[in-house]
Amino acid sequence: MTGHVEIRAARPAEYPAVLETVCAAFGERVRPYMTAMLWGDPTLTTEDIRVAAVDGAIASVVRIADRPIRYGTATLRLAGVGAVSTHPDYQGRGLASRVLEDAACSMRERGYHLAMLFTGIQPFYARLGWTAVSEPGFRVVCSPLPRSGEGLGEGAAPRPEAPIIRPFDQSRDLPAIMRIYDAFNAGRFGPYLRTSAYWRCAHSRERNIMPSLVAEQSGEVIAYASTTPPGNRLILYEAACLPGAGDAFDPLASAIIGQAQAHDLTAIEARLPPGHGLRRAFQHMKGATVEDRSHPGMMLLPLDLPALCQAAASQGLPDWSAPLKEGAARPVVYWWPDHF
Numbered sequence: 385m386t387g388h389v390e391i392r393a394a395r396p397a398e399y400p401a402v403l404e405t406v407c408a409a410f411g412e413r414v415r416p417y418m419t420a421m422l423w424g425d426p427t428l429t430t431e432d433i434r435v436a437a438v439d440g441a442i443a444s445v446v447r448i449a450d451r452p453i454r455y456g457t458a459t460l461r462l463a464g465v466g467a468v469s470t471h472p473d474y475q476g477r478g479l480a481s482r483v484l485e486d487a488a489c490s491m492r493e494r495g496y497h498l499a500m501l502f503t504g505i506q507p508f509y510a511r512l513g514w515t516a517v518s519e520p521g522f523r524v525v526c527s528p529l530p531r532s533g534e535g536l537g538e539g540a541a542p543r544p545e546a547p548i549i550r551p552f553d554q555s556r557d558l559p560a561i562m563r564i565y566d567a568f569n570a571g572r573f574g575p576y577l578r579t580s581a582y583w584r585c586a587h588s589r590e591r592n593i594m595p596s597l598v599a600e601q602s603g604e605v606i607a608y609a610s611t612t613p614p615g616n617r618l619i620l621y622e623a624a625c626l627p628g629a630g631d632a633f634d635p636l637a638s639a640i641i642g643q644a645q646a647h648d649l650t651a652i653e654a655r656l657p658p659g660h661g662l663r664r665a666f667q668h669m670k671g672a673t674v675e676d677r678s679h680p681g682m683m684l685l686p687l688d689l690p691a692l693c694q695a696a697a698s699q700g701l702p703d704w705s706a707p708l709k710e711g712a713a714r715p716v717v718y719w720w721p722d723h724f
């Protein structure tokens with residue numbers, strides 16, 4: 385290989401060149417998201433963009449994102465790895481592999497316990513020690529679709545105090561949504577500890593972090609659901625409620641079915657874990673069938689095995705191992721907008 389190769393952190397002055405390299409590798413569609421990531425994510429530090437520079441030109445990029453997660457009552461320092469890309473002029477020369485190794489060293493040095501990424505090319509990462517862990521989910525198939533509002537129990541008439549479902553309104557709902565997110569995820573395994581700055585930053589908006597629907601009762605928002613804007617398909621990627629407000633998932637499920645109907649869709653893809661209250665609500669709907677559907681893209685790399693084992697022991701879970709054994713990392717709930 386010709387040219388002088390440096391593997392290191394990118395300097396902030398090089399971020400425009402980083403952006404161009406990532407867009408050359410992934411295509412122009414990632415430009416808004418990458419722009420928000422480089423200049424709109426409050427967690428980004430000068431150690432987080434790792435690059436291969438060939439004769440000073442940014443040839444390959446890896447991004448590290450600081451994403452501490454809940455692990456039962458403990459917290460794990462998780463690093464999200466994304467934007468893995470090599471400019472087409474430099475591919476096939478081992479650069480991405482070297483930058484990923486450098487990123488792993490940097491993450492270890494900085495005390496991260498675990499790294500996570502999402503990919504469609506798992507064998508590439510498996511060579512570097514990463515392990516695939518499927519993300520549980522389900523699919524709601526409706527044939528024919530029940531009419532919105534049907535199937536919420538035998539002959540159910542709306543109760544006078546039943547929650548109202550309406551679109552999310554950021555100007556007034558966000559503080560309630562943040563409280564619901566924290567309360568619902570307390571004690572779970574995997575959810576990111578979202579800060580107030582993270583909820584509001586440009587990067588999160590680009591990731592579509594905000595809910596689409598909220599459930600309101602007696603003037604208080606008690607639950608929400610987040611879906612992609614309906615198009616060719618409808619993806620339900622997050623839902624939460626206040627403690628004791630699980631009944632709100634019934635009308636939320638009904639409203640989501642209504643969104644699907646309005647776009648002539650016969651299925652809803654849900655990235656929610658087993659046992660989620662919204663899954664139960666769909667199961668109780670007449671004419672709706674719920675099928676397990678896991679997503680294969682998640683991969684994990686243990687960085688600090690003793691710390692992971694200690695955290696597992698404190699939560700009564702089996703030990704972590706390297707390479708990871710299926711089950712060690714379970715159960716993991718990682719909400720889709722937080723995918724770096």
Ligand SMILES: CC(C)(COP(=O)(O)OP(=O)(O)OC[C@H]1O[C@@H](n2cnc3c(N)ncnc32)[C@H](O)[C@@H]1OP(=O)(O)O)[C@@H](O)C(=O)NCCC(=O)NCCS
Nearest residue numbers: 409410468469470475476477478479480481503504505508
């Ligand atoms: C994937 C990518 C980062 C690899 O960069 P690179 O510098 O060429 O990587 P390396 O030289 O270290 O390793 C090359 C290996 O990548 C793997 N690879 C690259 N593209 C692949 C693809 N689309 N499917 C499967 N494997 C692929 C191959 O195993 C290849 O090995 P080979 O050279 O023996 O065939 C680069 O091809 C790229 O930028 N692709 C477009 C963006 C992308 O898909 N990024 C990954 C998102 S998770």
